[in-house]
Amino acid sequence: xxxxxxxxxxxxxxxxAAAGAADDLNALYESEWERGLREHPVAASGAGDHxxxxxxxxxxxxxxxxxxxxxxxxxxxxxxxPASDLDDQARLNRDMFIWEMQRAVDGQRFGGRxxxxxxxxxxxxxDTVLETVELRSVADFEHWxxxxxxxxxxxxxTVELLKQGVETGWLPPRVVMQRVSRQIANQxxxxxxxxxxxxxxxxxxxxxxxxxQERLRREARQxxxxxxxxxxxxxxxxxxxxxxxxxxxxxxxxxxPDGKDYYAWLAAGFTTTPKTPDEIHQIxxxxxxxxxxxxxxxxxxxxxEGDLQAFFDHLRSDPKFFYxxxxxxLKGYRDVAKRIDPELVKVFGKLPRMPYGVRRIPEALAPHxxxxxxxxxxxxxxxxxxxxxxxxxxxxxxxWEMMALSLHEAVPGHHFQFALGLELPExxxxxxxxxxxxxxxGWALYAERLxxxxxxxxxxxxxxxxxxxxxxxxxxxxxxxxxxxxxxSRQKAIDYFKANAPKTEQDIVNxxxxxxxxxxxxxxxxIGQLKILELRAxxxxxxxxxxxxxxxxxxxxxxxxxxxxxxxxxxxxxxxAQTAAGAP
Numbered sequence: 001x002x003x004x005x006x007x008x009x010x011x012x013x014x015x016x017a018a019a020g021a022a023d024d025l026n027a028l029y030e031s032e033w034e035r036g037l038r039e040h041p042v043a044a045s046g047a048g049d050h051x052x053x054x055x056x057x058x059x060x061x062x063x064x065x066x067x068x069x070x071x072x073x074x075x076x077x078x079x080x081x082p083a084s085d086l087d088d089q090a091r092l093n094r095d096m097f098i099w100e101m102q103r104a105v106d107g108q109r110f111g112g113r114x115x116x117x118x119x120x121x122x123x124x125x126x127d128t129v130l131e132t133v134e135l136r137s138v139a140d141f142e143h144w145x146x147x148x149x150x151x152x153x154x155x156x157x158t159v160e161l162l163k164q165g166v167e168t169g170w171l172p173p174r175v176v177m178q179r180v181s182r183q184i185a186n187q188x189x190x191x192x193x194x195x196x197x198x199x200x201x202x203x204x205x206x207x208x209x210x211x212x213q214e215r216l217r218r219e220a221r222q223x224x225x226x227x228x229x230x231x232x233x234x235x236x237x238x239x240x241x242x243x244x245x246x247x248x249x250x251x252x253x254x255x256x257p258d259g260k261d262y263y264a265w266l267a268a269g270f271t272t273t274p275k276t277p278d279e280i281h282q283i284x285x286x287x288x289x290x291x292x293x294x295x296x297x298x299x300x301x302x303x304x305e306g307d308l309q310a311f312f313d314h315l316r317s318d319p320k321f322f323y324x325x326x327x328x329x330l331k332g333y334r335d336v337a338k339r340i341d342p343e344l345v346k347v348f349g350k351l352p353r354m355p356y357g358v359r360r361i362p363e364a365l366a367p368h369x370x371x372x373x374x375x376x377x378x379x380x381x382x383x384x385x386x387x388x389x390x391x392x393x394x395x396x397x398x399x400w401e402m403m404a405l406s407l408h409e410a411v412p413g414h415h416f417q418f419a420l421g422l423e424l425p426e427x428x429x430x431x432x433x434x435x436x437x438x439x440x441x442g443w444a445l446y447a448e449r450l451x452x453x454x455x456x457x458x459x460x461x462x463x464x465x466x467x468x469x470x471x472x473x474x475x476x477x478x479x480x481x482x483x484x485x486x487x488x489s490r491q492k493a494i495d496y497f498k499a500n501a502p503k504t505e506q507d508i509v510n511x512x513x514x515x516x517x518x519x520x521x522x523x524x525x526x527i528g529q530l531k532i533l534e535l536r537a538x539x540x541x542x543x544x545x546x547x548x549x550x551x552x553x554x555x556x557x558x559x560x561x562x563x564x565x566x567x568x569x570x571x572x573x574x575x576x577a578q579t580a581a582g583a584p
Contacts, residue, residue, distance in 0.1 A: 021085035025078065025094055029428035032074050032097075039067055042147075046132035047433070048378030053133075054146035059116070059157035061164075068108050075101040092566065093431055099563060100430070103269050110262045111170030116161050118172055118517040119179035119368045123158045123235070124187060126151065127196035128362050132375060134383060135200055138208055141216045148197060148223035152231030159238050166246045169257050174247035175490060176513045179368050181240055186364050187232040192224035196364060253484040253519035263484050266520030271527040272438045272563035277485035280523055284477025287526060288500055291471045298464045312502035315464070321398045326360070326391035332399065333389045334358045336406045343454035344412055349550040350558075352419030356385040356410055366392035370514070371507055372405055374414035379422060379433060385415045396506040400465040403456055404448045408469070412553075413444035420557045427560065434561040437521060442528015442564070443556065445473055453549065464502075471501045472511075473529070476522035479512065484519045531564045532556065535571045542575050546582045 037044040041052030078098050083091050116122055135141055165171050189195050201220045204213045248255060253263040267277060275283075292308065299311045306314075315321060323329040337358055344351060354377050361369060370390065377385040387410040390397065407413055417440055424432050448469055457463045475497050482488035482496070490512060497508045515522050535556075540547045552571075559570045 021081050022087075022090045024081050025086075025090065025097075026428060028074065028077055028081075029093070029097065029430055033429045035070060039063075042129055042133075046129075046378065046383075048380035048382045050143075053140070053143035056147055056150050056154045059154065059161060061160070064113060068105075071101055071104045071108075075105055092562075093428060095566070096431060096434065096562060100434070106265060107269075110258060110265065111165065111168055111256070112262075114161050114165035114168060114170040115172050116158055117180060119176050119183070119513060120517060121365070121369075122180070123155055124180060124183040124232075125362075125365055127187075127199075128365055130200055131359075131362065131386075131388075132383070136205060136207075138212055138216070141201070141204070141208075141220075144200065145216070145219050145223050148220065149227050152227040152234075155231035155235050159235060162238065162243050166243065171247050171256075173251045173516055174244060174249060175251065176517045177244055177247045179513075181236075181244060183364070183368065184232060184236045184239055188229065188236050192221045192229070195224050195228060197224055197228055251483055251490055251516045252487070260485075263519055267481075267523055270437045270520045270524040272436060272565065273527060275527070277481040280477050280527070281481040281486065283530075284474050284481070284526070287474035288471065288478065291467055291474055292500065295464065295467050295471070298460050298467065302460050309499065312498075315398060315400065315461075315502040316504050319395075321400055321461070323394045323397070323399070326394050329391050329394040329397055330358070330360055330389065333387075333402060333406065336402050337387065337410055340403075340406060340411055340451075340454070340456060343456060346455075347450055347453050347549055347553060348412060348416070349554045350420065352416055353423065354381060354385060354415075354419040356387060356415045356419075358387045358389060358410070361388045361390045361392075363392070366390050368510065370510070371397070371401070372409045374409045374418070376414075376418040377422075379429070381422075385419060387415070393506055396504040398465070398502075398504065400459075400461040401468060401503075402465070403451055403462045404466045404469040407448045407451050407456075408444045412450060413447035414440065416447070416557060417443050417561065421560055424558070424560050431560055436561045436563055437524040438528040438531075438564050439561045439567060440528075441525040442530075442532055445470070445525045445529040446532045468501050468503065472503060473522075473525040475500055476511075476515065477526055480515045480520065480522045483512075483516060490516065528564060531568065535568060539571065539575050539578075543578055543582070546578065551578075 037047075037049055037052060040057055041055035042057065044050075044052050075098065078094060078101065081094065083094055086094060117124060121128070133140075133144065135144055187196065192198055198220070201217050204216065208216070252259070253266065254260050256262055263277065267280065268274060271280070295311075296308060299308060304311050304314065323332060337356075356377070360366075361373070372387065372389045375386045375388060377383050387406070389405075409415075418435075421434065422432050448466055451457045451462075451466060457466060479488065479493040479496055483490070483493050488496075493512045493515070494508055497503070497512060498505075501508075503511070536552060539552055552574075555571060555574045556567065559567055562570070
């Protein structure tokens with residue numbers, strides 16, 4: 001007993017140290033989560049936290065400097081807590097927190113904050129926030145009016161950021177920013193009732209008494225007239241007269257100050273790998289060649305006479321592949337979603353509790369944005385997740401892409417990833433809501449292929465749609481690195497895209513402009529998908545007949561959103577555990 005006592009004392013001390021380290025980290029995670037909610041009150045509202053519903057972010061130089069200093073302090077504090085005192089899960093959380101904060105701190109040397117808007121969104125599309133903010137009670141509307149009263153200050157702070165960009169050379173390409181001028185113009189109307197912000201007050205809930213409705217409308221009208229419209233008029237004057245003329249003629253991110261390092265930082269962050277632009281470019285070229293060969297097989301299967309380019313033109317132009325009415329297109333998307341739902345149990349053991357719906361992309365944003373996107377539900381479950389679809393020009397939205405697109409954006413793609421993330425047991429909120437792009441978009445692109453296992457690609461044109469979407473992401477590797485690191489022109493990128501995928505002209509131009517405005521992000525999809533496919537093949541080979549596809553998917557999603565190297569480690573541990581469990 002005398003010999004055992006020192007050992008027991010050491011073990012007890014180690015447990016206390018581990019508990020103390022874990023408690024310190026959890027306190028750090030909680031305080032940083034709270035800071036994030038305070039600094040981003042609109043996002044907090046969308047997530048279901050209503051303590052800051054009347055507030056907007058402070059974009060002043062003082063506030064941004066304070067936030068950056070807090071990031072550096074949080075990173076240092078996390079590093080000071082030794083990983084050796086933690087169990088595996090706590091160590092993973094610490095590593096993830098450090099990874100996220102290191103990315104933020106490393107990014108402080110660049111001027112991305114001085115480019116706060118582009119054609120995909122910004123203060124000029126702030127009215128679309130109404131898609132994620134629930135307005136039901138008198139207090140909800142009062143808080144929204146308070147935000148409208150503060151919008152001119154928020155716009156003025158945005159203008160100051162734009163001015164910093166002009167002074168420092170951190171300016172986006174003019175070719176994409178020309179679209180922003182039209183978006184601002186949509187906000188500059190003569191009467192408050194013509195403003196996009198008025199729609200929230202046009203038909204107030206019946207539960208609100210008539211007298212209160214009149215008061216709310218009166219205060220909203222005043223807020224729009226005195227704060228919203230003057231703010232946007234000032235933004236339009238500065239943007240059109242000064243900012244847009246100052247924007248770059250060049251499109252490459254490498255043309256920015258420290259541009260080569262900036263693009264390398266973006267590529268590393270979005271892919272979570274050390275791959276160079278040249279390596280990524282070659283991966284893209286290889287994937288394009290592979291997928292073209294698969295496309296040729298389907299062209300021959302459907303009996304099309306002509307080369308692949310002629311088949312692309314046929315798919316882009318034959319009226320049978322398109323809806324003519326936006327309402328019918330929306331119904332078509334909803335029908336596809338309902339077709340997918342009952343087949344999910346074939347490839348998943350765990351389904352998310354949170355439901356999802358299908359909505360149209362706001363009309364003012366639709367001409368300038370994606371084919372579709374996903375909006376996560378509220379963290380507290382008070383709002384479902386939504387799959388947003390673009391109904392602008394239905395004649396440019398082919399039916400053969402709808403299945404792959406829905407598998408990606410809705411289920412089992414982004415909705416599964418986000419909704420199941422919220423269900424991660426006993427994880428801090430930053431882990432439950434994490435979004436590592438290579439993981440998230442890699443999973444969603446991988447999910448498009450699951451239509452085969454679920455029996456959803458019985459139509460050869462739908463299968464060609466899946467190949468088109470796979471090709472789309474392979475093309476991204478080529479054109480993103482081409483434009484930002486290899487001197488490609490915008491037109492060369494458009495022509496390459498058109499030569500290798502049958503997506504319509506509307507989509508292709510929007511996509512290329514997206515890559516110009518958001519360098520590096522498009523690299524994440526294919527890099528992430530290839531890693532998940534590699535891990536699945538590894539598991540199938542190692543486990544043989546014991547491989548369970550549903551269990552594999554549950555493991556990938558149960559890990560949460562992490563860098564690809566971390567996902568690989570977690571899957572390798574799962575394979576080892578499955579192997580041990582099946583050993584004689």
